[in-house]
Amino acid sequence: xxxxxxALEDVCKIxxxxxxxxxxxxxxxxxxxxxxxxxxxxxxxxxxKSTLLSIIGCVFPPTSGRATIAGKALSRMPDRFLTIHxxxxxGFIFQHFNILPDLTVLENITLPLMPLGxxxxxxxxxxxxxxxxxxxGHRSNFPARQISGGELQRxxxxxxxxxxxxxxxxxxxxxxxxxxxxxAFMEIMRELQRAGKTIILTSHDPLITQHPAVERIIAxxxxxxxVP
Amino acid sequence: xxxxxxxxxxxxxxxxxDSALLLHHHAQKENAAADAGLLxxxxxxxxxxDLCLAxxxxxxxxxxxxxxxxxxxxxxxxxxxFPSGSFWARPSGPR
Amino acid sequence: MMSFARQANIIDYSLSSLWRRRFKSLGVMVVFAxxxxxxxxxxxTTKALTNAASDILAFAxxxxxxxxxxxxxxxxxxxxxxxxxxxxxxxxxxxxxWGYYFNETxxxxxxxxxxxxxxxxxxxxxxxxxxxxxxxxxxxxxxGQGVFAELAGGGDAVIFSLFRxxxxxxxxxxxxxxxxxxxxxxxxxxxxxxxxxxxxxxLPADMATDLCVTVANPNEVQTIAKKIAAxxxxxxxxxxxxxxxxxxxxxxxxxGFASICLLTALAAFIIFxxxxxxxxxPEERKEISILKIIGWxxxxxxxxxxxxxxxxxxxSFVVGYTLAYVHVSFFEASLFRPVLLGWSVxxxxxxxxxxxxxxxxxxxxxxxxxxxxxxxxxxxxxxxIIPADSALN
Numbered sequence: 062x063x064x065x066x067x068a069l070e071d072v073c074k075i076x077x078x079x080x081x082x083x084x085x086x087x088x089x090x091x092x093x094x095x096x097x098x099x100x101x102x103x104x105x106x107x108x109x110k111s112t113l114l115s116i117i118g119c120v121f122p123p124t125s126g127r128a129t130i131a132g133k134a135l136s137r138m139p140d141r142f143l144t145i146h147x148x149x150x151x152g153f154i155f156q157h158f159n160i161l162p163d164l165t166v167l168e169n170i171t172l173p174l175m176p177l178g179x180x181x182x183x184x185x186x187x188x189x190x191x192x193x194x195x196x197x198g199h200r201s202n203f204p205a206r207q208i209s210g211g212e213l214q215r216x217x218x219x220x221x222x223x224x225x226x227x228x229x230x231x232x233x234x235x236x237x238x239x240x241x242x243x244x245a246f247m248e249i250m251r252e253l254q255r256a257g258k259t260i261i262l263t264s265h266d267p268l269i270t271q272h273p274a275v276e277r278i279i280a281x282x283x284x285x286x287x288v289p
Numbered sequence: 290x291x292x293x294x295x296x297x298x299x300x301x302x303x304x305x306x307d308s309a310l311l312l313h314h315h316a317q318k319e320n321a322a323a324d325a326g327l328l329x330x331x332x333x334x335x336x337x338x339d340l341c342l343a344x345x346x347x348x349x350x351x352x353x354x355x356x357x358x359x360x361x362x363x364x365x366x367x368x369x370x371f372p373s374g375s376f377w378a379r380p381s382g383p384r
Numbered sequence: 385m386m387s388f389a390r391q392a393n394i395i396d397y398s399l400s401s402l403w404r405r406r407f408k409s410l411g412v413m414v415v416f417a418x419x420x421x422x423x424x425x426x427x428x429t430t431k432a433l434t435n436a437a438s439d440i441l442a443f444a445x446x447x448x449x450x451x452x453x454x455x456x457x458x459x460x461x462x463x464x465x466x467x468x469x470x471x472x473x474x475x476x477x478x479x480x481x482w483g484y485y486f487n488e489t490x491x492x493x494x495x496x497x498x499x500x501x502x503x504x505x506x507x508x509x510x511x512x513x514x515x516x517x518x519x520x521x522x523x524x525x526x527x528g529q530g531v532f533a534e535l536a537g538g539g540d541a542v543i544f545s546l547f548r549x550x551x552x553x554x555x556x557x558x559x560x561x562x563x564x565x566x567x568x569x570x571x572x573x574x575x576x577x578x579x580x581x582x583x584x585x586x587l588p589a590d591m592a593t594d595l596c597v598t599v600a601n602p603n604e605v606q607t608i609a610k611k612i613a614a615x616x617x618x619x620x621x622x623x624x625x626x627x628x629x630x631x632x633x634x635x636x637x638x639x640g641f642a643s644i645c646l647l648t649a650l651a652a653f654i655i656f657x658x659x660x661x662x663x664x665x666p667e668e669r670k671e672i673s674i675l676k677i678i679g680w681x682x683x684x685x686x687x688x689x690x691x692x693x694x695x696x697x698x699x700s701f702v703v704g705y706t707l708a709y710v711h712v713s714f715f716e717a718s719l720f721r722p723v724l725l726g727w728s729v730x731x732x733x734x735x736x737x738x739x740x741x742x743x744x745x746x747x748x749x750x751x752x753x754x755x756x757x758x759x760x761x762x763x764x765x766x767x768x769i770i771p772a773d774s775a776l777n
Contacts, residue, residue: 111776120677120773141681144772148679159674159775163404172675175397176684178389181291220678232776292399293392296695303702310709317713317737324565325439327513331566333443334501334510336480336596338627340437341495341528341571341732 066096066228066259067117072126074112074284086112087123088284096227099250099260099274104281110263111232113281117261118230119147131227148173152221154231158213160220162206166197169205170219191219195249211242218249228259235266243268250274394684398691412657413700416756419653420704421711423646423748428708429717430639431739434632436568441628443506446605447597448622449612457620459591464616468597471611475600478503479592481581485546485574490534492729496574498581505598513570517560520576524559530571530730532561546574549586556580571732642723650751658759664767669774676772689764690757697753705745712738 074087086109094100094117104110115121116128122135122143129135131150135143153159160169170191171184179187192198195215200208205216214234221229231250235243243266250260251274262269270278280287331337402409451460465477481498501507501519511519520526527535535544536558545553562570582589597612599605609621672685711717716734 111773115773115776118677118776120776121771141683144676144679144681147677153677153775155775159670159677161671161674164400168400173678173680175393176390176680178387178393180389180393181396224679291392291396292403293395296395296399300698300702303699303706307702307706310706310713311740313713314709314738314740321737327563327565328440328569329443330506330509331513331562331569332440333506334504334513335497335569335573335575336445336448336478336499336504337569338441338444338448339631340433340440340568341530341573341730342433342568342728342734 066098066131067092067094067261068127068129069093069116069123070127072116072123072128074109074116075124078124086284087116090126090284090286092279092286094259094261096259097254097257098276099254100262100277100279101270101275102261102263102279102281103265103270104263108281109284110281112284114230114232114261114263117228118151118153119143148177148224148226150226150228152224152226152229154214154217154221154229154234156233156236158217158237160205160213160216163204165202165204166192166208166212166216167201169216170223172220173223187223188219191222195219210237211245214238214242214246218246222253227257228261229253231260231262233264233266234262235264235269240268247272247274390684391687394687395691395695398688399695401688402692402695409696413696413703415653415656416696416700416752417704417707419649420701420748420752421708422649423751424705424708424745425711425717425738426639426642426646426720427744427748428712428738428740429720429736430635430642431741431744432712432736434635435739436736437631437635438628440569441624441631444624444627445504445596446599446602446624447609447612448627449595449597449616450620450622451594452618452620457594459587460594460619462590462592464619465595467615468612471608471615473600473604473608474597476503476598478596478598479578479594480596481578481585481587481593483581483585483593485584487534490729492530492534493572494528494531494574494730495572496576496581496584498576498578498584499596500578503598504596513563513566514560515563517558520559520580522577523556523580525556525574525576525580526560526562527558527575528562528570528573529564529567530732531574532558534730546584548584554580554584567732568734572728572730642720653752654755654759657756658763664763668767669770672767672770673772673775676770677775682768685768686761686764689767690761693757693760693764696760697756701749701753705748709738709740712736 069090069092072087072090072092073085076084076086090113102110102113116123116135117130119130119135120143122128122138127134127136130146133146135146138146161172164172167185167188170188174184174187189198189201192201195218197208197212197215197219200212200216205213208216214237221231229250234246238246247269250262254260254274262275264270269275449460449464450457451464452458460479462479465479468474468477478499481496483496485494485496486492487494501510504510514526517526535541542558543555544558545555548554556576562573562575576584578592581587582591587593597608599608605623605625609623613619613621675685675688676682711719713736717736721731721734
């Protein structure tokens with residue numbers, strides 16, 4: 062494990078380059094996030110926060126500059142390898158959870174394992190350990206549409222962790238949770254950090270930004286990192 | 290049981306049904322081959338020129354052995370390209 | 385092995401997603417199987433019929449001579465037989481009297497055949513085709529199964545009567561009944577002596593319906609037919625080859641007509657499949673973007689769609705084809721009989737042996753499964769390239 066787990070150097074991202082609707086989303090971003098830390102990205106909508114999250118999450122490479130995530134440079138990495146790198150490195154927790162409502166909890170959690178060719182027995186075993194840890198084991202065979210919001214998020218966390226990725230990305234994780242559930246979520250994140258994961262959050266929620274476990278706030282404005 | 294296995298088993302069952310039908314098909318073919326000699330003999334012995342399928346259409350029962358104009362004779366408006374049954378219901382008179 | 389396990393997982397997922405949308409999937413499969421069913425049973429029926437017909441027509445009379453007057457066929461004088469004696473190569477000339485007898489009570493048409501079988505090829509073996517009894521003597525007739533069933537009314541009557549044109553009755557006794565195996569040729573037939581047939585139809589003593597000519601050397605049929613036509617200018621000389629051609633023409637016309645109807649159904653189905661497959665609902669878009677961001681490759685998504693298409697089309701094809709076989713073999717192609725055959729008061733039980741040939745099966749496969757897969761995979765490509773980051777918004 063390297064000291065700088067996420068390293069961005071002069072990273073720019075331009076959408077629709079060379080076309081009339083060209084948009085410059087990120088401009089000369091320099092950012093280093095150490096392994097095993099917990100940071101929070103902050104920024105209004107349209108600030109480039111989502112784009113930054115996508116680059117850190119290995120969804121697409123930057124237009125220019127160097128982005129090194131967990132020891133691998135993303136630039137000019139073909140889509141296929143980007144996907145492999147993403148599923149080995151990143152666990153996503155989405156703002157709207159993005160759980161498929163018609164699948165059961167177990168099926169949702171093991172979804173990332175399907176293209177890896179892991180058999181049903183091994184998938185279930187892995188998922189059960191996580192569901193036990195997140196106390197949703199009793200929901201295993203419920204369709205996702207039938208469970209509560211707090212449980213849904215735990216399903217999302219379990220799915221993010223199923224491949225045991227070193228980095229967990231959570232996009233506005235508390236936006237749809239009440240106070241108690243939000244605190245419980247942060248506790249889980251703290252546990253994960255203790256277990257050696259790097260946690261990257263985005264949020265406006267003071268409960269997160271002022272949480273003692275969050276080591277650093279990175280503010281983004283107009284595609285650049287804002288230094289207060 | 291995983292879905293792919295269930296699917297495979299169902300396909301296997303279907304294949305079983307189909308093999309049974311295939312056996313039936315072969316048995317039927319052999320029967321038909323056994324009858325073929327008898328049919329050829331009958332056709333040759335009676336000088337028949339058609340199958341007894343549609344007995345209502347003269348030209349169909351013996352297409353080449355009646356007038357070539359038969360198909361155009363029976364109805365002022367319609368060509369008799371089909372046996373009558375394709376256009377009219379069968380007679381409902383006394384049976 | 386790795387790749388096999390991956391495929392198995394993706395197949396699992398595609399099956400369970402088909403199951404989740406079971407009403408939609410089932411709808412597509414029912415329509416799909418229906419199209420296959422129609423195409424396959426139609427093709428099996430026409431093939432079986434034409435095979436049977438061409439097999440039998442190979443034994444139709446080599447040459448038939450008909451007298452023509454004003455463009456219509458009329459009775460031929462027996463003296464024409466003598467005129468042909470000068471032509472070498474003719475083995476036998478058999479005068480026949482045949483025609484249709486309309487049974488007013490049942491509404492059925494019988495085919496009455498009067499001839500001396502011993503002058504026909506294979507005629508001396510004709511007795512083998514008769515179930516009980518023997519070849520007809522004077523005032524006797526051999527009945528087809530259908531005629532027997534109607535005239536004897538289910539009993540085993542031996543004596544029965546038919547009307548002459550002047551409504552006087554002519555009485556026959558039953559010499560025998562044709563075997564059920566020959567139903568497809570003899571079901572509507574009354575077979576009797578030349579003289580009895582002449583009496584029944586009240587034809588003059590020196591007339592027959594037509595003359596069947598048997599030729600010594602089959603290669604000379606055309607030459608001899610030409611010679612006959614030159615010698616008897618007021619006749620039409622029909623060769624076996626022409627009979628076969630006409631027959632194929634009649635069936636070709638009808639099966640062509642039905643084929644066009646079926647092709648329309650096929651085209652409608654492909655449009656329907658395209659429509660079903662290409663319209664991506666927002667839910668489907670979302671599902672794909674989620675799968676992609678959590679680590680499914682574009683190729684995994686395509687594989688998923690491919691297996692969905694293969695499952696739907698395989699099951700539909702096998703079910704449709706199986707049902708078609710059952711339909712033709714066990715239900716005598718009852719859906720197509722009206723189109724292919726029309727009605728008849730006398731219908732022999734059509735014991736069809738459906739034609740199942742690899743080439744034909746593959747043709748139907750190519751006409752249905754391939755367009756369906758194309759119609760589902762191509763739009764899936766569009767779906768698979770949905771960017772993963774759309775799950776983030």
